[in-house]
Amino acid sequence: MAGMQNIREGLTGNLTKIIVIAIVITFVGSIGWAGFFSQGNANVIATIGSKQITNADLNFEAASQQFLLNQRFPDQQIEDEVLMEISIESLIRKFGILDFIENNGLYLADSFVFKELAKDEQFQENGRFSKQSFDAFARSNGFIPQDYLNRVKQDLVLDFWKQSLLKSSFLSEGEVQESLVLAEQERDITFMKLPVNSFSKEVETSEDTLLDFYNDNINDYVKEMKTRVNYLTLSVEDFKSIVEISDTDVADEYQSYIDEFDTTERKSVSHIMLNIDADRTSQEATKILENTKSRLSEGEDFSALVTEISDDEGTKDSGGSLGVTDGTLLPSEFEEALSDMSEGEIYGPIELNSSVHLIKLTKKEIPEPRSIESMQAQIKENLINETALANYGNLLDSASDMVFTMGSLDDIAKELNIKSIDSGLFSLNEASEDLNSAPILDIIFDTNVSNDLIELIETSNETAIIFERTDFQDESFIDFSSIKGQVSEDYKLMVTKRMTSEFADQTLADLREGQDFRSLAANTDFKLETYKGLKRDSSLLTSEAIANIFNLPRSKAGKVYGSSVSRNGDYLVYRLDSVNNQDTEMDPESKKGFFDYLSDQRVLAEYSELLFAVQENSKVTKSY
Structure with missing residues (x-):
């Protein structure tokens, strides 16, 4: 434990609590996948150094990855094989680091982990940590308590290790000042702007040329698949506003509470x-x-x-x-x-x-029941929710039967006394909120589904959609004759971009061979302009152009050239004229912010390098 002491110095209790809570939240949100792999410590799937990855580890990791993927891609179904591959690769990276940490004498005792877990209220009894609550929580979510504890311990060790990198990284005052000077540096350039449209007059077109271009780029001229549906929405919320709960209902429910207390x-x-x-x-x-x-x-x-x-x-x-x-x-x-x-x-x-x-x-x-006055509002709300949910369930059952027995959605709408909604024609990217659900979209955009098919899809525990596709237009190529004008514009743009790029490349080659910038400009329709005091945060040029200009060596100012593409596709050919360092003074608060930013960037770079080095030097033996 002594090895971790220096790492923990300077860490606040709140930070550690956040780490623990984040780990817990990940597990709570992802338990649905917990049963895919077998439990227990048998069946080693890989060995990294002295560390073994078991099915239990894979079970935890798959649950975590499933939760994270669902958060990032809520409407996408992740295939089991893909999830397993992601989880195994993640575990190999993680256990490589854990093996490295263990070999350097760093570890956490169970007592320390329990102390950290005690900061979460769900693991407390009367304000103190309860091992029983922790074990019950693990078991209720399908995990063996010791396996769950080991995973929490691993994640804490990894987070402390990252924090140790932050604490050990160091920037000198000279490095900060040098970075500040570079950040505030200004550069003067002379440039020639080459508008793409200036070459358009030189582009010649013919019917055959445009037709060839159209055929070569046929996939750019596709009419989107579109569909149209008639649908009904069913929801628990629709019932809540019409449920009536009397004082007698509340009194009866309270009496049940007293009887069972x-x-x-x-x-x-x-x-x-x-x-x-x-x-x-x-x-x-x-x-x-x-x-x-x-x-x-x-x-x-x-x-x-x-x-x-x-x-x-x-x-x-x-x-x-x-x-x-x-x-x-x-x-x-x-x-x-x-x-x-x-x-x-x-x-x-x-x-x-x-x-x-x-x-x-x-x-x-001896527990005492609460008074009816203190519970009345909650009892009424619970009764409304229960009644609405029961009514919704009955409606859902009736609607399911009607989907199979009635011939049209209009008939179902009349029977249920619910107004149907016509979506109008729409593409996949234009789906309304009601219909923007993967199971629904899969059906209504399926080329093999007939337009008279009626389906009921539950979109959540409290909502459902009954729909009937009424029209469908499959993806198709747009006829050349109907978009000839667009094809012509696209062709001219392609050719002018190529001509502009070739002109810029030739100009750069001539400049680098010693031709005079001003003389070259004089022989064209383009004029030279100057930009004094260009800074890294300028909004007049693209970030790529600014990066290229500031990468030009200052030792060659006056005779070094470059080119970049502007946001609208125009080209810039430029020369670095001079470099000017500014005497910059920052107030203490701004300087601290700048220092923190540089420190974060260095830590990120060091962490990435160390992670890569550990992975490169880890001996991995796969058993699957």
């Missing part, structure tokens, strides 16, 4: 645990806890002794808290003892299969 006494329990293992017998553990019990009777703090003595790393930072029991949740040996204990009393030692415990009854409480 569990008034069983709740007991908050903490413990001190010692393991029975090769290093400690049950007698030795019992003797230690007997002594601990004596210390407690003399007034020592229970939580302090938990930290000092307990082997349960998961509850050390929560005063040994085991959470709350209703008499059924803890081992029977604990529950039997608790039944006769008073609040604050300590009992034990109690021996289980492989451990010995002292338990403390920290609090007793």
Whole structure:
């Protein structure tokens, strides 16, 4: 653990909490894919150095990748084979770094990970970390708790490693000042602008030339596939506004709540645990806890002794808290003892299969039901939602039957008393919000579907669409005669761009052979212009043109040339005339912002280089 200490220095608790929460959110959002691969630690799929990638690792990674891909491409279906390939490659990169980190003596203990997880409320009981809550969370989402813990630990290690790069990267004052001078540098240029349209008069066309161009570029002249549908929208929201809930309904629901309310006494329990293992017998553990019990009777703090003595790393930072029991949740040996204990009393030692415990009854409480006044609004809202959902479900069942028994969507609309909507002709990129769903678009743009087919698609848990395609126009090539004018314009543009490029290349070649810029311009219809004080943030030229100009060597100012294409397709041929460094002073706040930007860029570059180096030097053995 000592190896990670320097990395953690300077990190705030909030940052670490964000890391942990982000990991948890990824798993929560992606559990639907968890069952694709087998669970457990068997079946090694690859080995990277001393690290083995198992099916359990692949299961986690596939779930994470599925979630991230769904966030980025919500309307696309990712094939299982593609997802598996992405996940395996991601794991190879990750485990290469983990192997590198481990070989350099960096690791995290479980106790530290539990401390970080305790910052998330869903893993807390009474404000303290609950190992039971953590294990229950993992199991409820289809994961083995230890596998889940290992994945969280891996992600924390990787994030701490990235943070260590940030902390170790260093920029000197001289480097910052030099970068500032370069950022504020100005350059003077002389340039000649070559408008594309200035060559258009030289372009000659004929029917055969245009027809050949049309045939060579036939895929540019395609009429988009279009479709037209008649559809109905079904939604839970449509029912919510018409549901009526009476005071009697609310009272009946509240009475059900009272009738079912569990008034069983709740007991908050903490413990001190010692393991029975090769290093400690049950007698030795019992003797230690007997002594601990004596210390407690003399007034020592229970939580302090938990930290000092307990082997349960998961509850050390929560005063040994085991959470709350209703008499059924803890081992029977604990529950039997608790039944006769008073609040604050300590009992034990109690021996289980492989451990010995002292338990403390920290609090007793009998739950009391809330008043009807405090619950009325929530009860009414719940009843409205439940009734609307039930009515929607009934409508959905009826509509499904009608899709198979009725001959037209108009008949269904009349039966359901819902107004149908005519989409009008539209292309794939013009789909309305109602119809912009992959399952719907796949059907209505399918060339093999007949126009009289009626379908019902559930677009979410609370919405559905019934639709009938009424018209369909397949993709087709546009006839040459109808777009001859457009073809002519496209052909002229292509030729003029080529002529402009060739003229610019020839001009550059002549300049580099020693011809005079002004004399060359005088022999053409183009004039020379100057740009004084060009800066890197100028908006008058493209970023590519500015980058090219600032890459010209200052030592050759006055005799070095370049060319670039402007935003509208015109060409610029230019000469670097001079380079001017400005005496720049920044206020402290701006200078700090500039320093932070340079530091971030350096860290990113160093991280990328190190990641590449680790991957290049990792020995990877694939077993699939």
